[in-house]
Amino acid sequence: MSSSISHNLxxxxxxxxxxxxxxxxxxxxxxxxxxxxxxxDTREAENGSTPEEVEIQPEPDEPPEPAFETYTVQRxxxxxxxxxxxxxxxxxxxxxxxxTSDTIHPGQELRVPARPDSGNGE
Numbered sequence: 001m002s003s004s005i006s007h008n009l010x011x012x013x014x015x016x017x018x019x020x021x022x023x024x025x026x027x028x029x030x031x032x033x034x035x036x037x038x039x040x041d042t043r044e045a046e047n048g049s050t051p052e053e054v055e056i057q058p059e060p061d062e063p064p065e066p067a068f069e070t071y072t073v074q075r076x077x078x079x080x081x082x083x084x085x086x087x088x089x090x091x092x093x094x095x096x097x098x099x100t101s102d103t104i105h106p107g108q109e110l111r112v113p114a115r116p117d118s119g120n121g122e
Contacts, residue, residue, distance in 0.1 A: 068096055068111040075106045086112040 071082060079090045079102050086093075090102070096111040104110065 067114055069114050071110050071112045073104050073106050073108040073110060077104065077106070078102070079104065082110065082112065087115065088113045 069086075071086065073082070079093055082104075083090050083093055093099070093110060093112060094102075096113070
């Protein structure tokens with residue numbers, strides 16, 4: 001009698017193991033395969049694309065223009081005059097220069113937003 005009880009307990013475990021193996025095989029066959037190398041699979045997982053989809057960008061020849069120009073404060077300048085002259089706002093000048101007040105002094109260099117290139121013959 002004990003052998004039939006032992007046999008009855010082993011059967012569900014064996015069947016469960018077989019089901020797990022079948023599911024693993026099915027997933028292996030259904031899921032897309034990587035390139036086969038761990039390094040390529042890691043890159044693929046990091047950027048969400050396969051190696052064939054990665055587009056290599058050429059290095060720029062020269063660095064991009066800064067988003068600001070430097071302006072030297074003149075006598076009788078204030079932030080309102082400078083902002084109007086450069087087509088920007090007092091708030092933008094204060095942000096670019098980390099100013100906590102509107103106080104500026106002659107000779108002080110301020111960053112102001114860069115103006116579009118006007119030397120193109122227009």
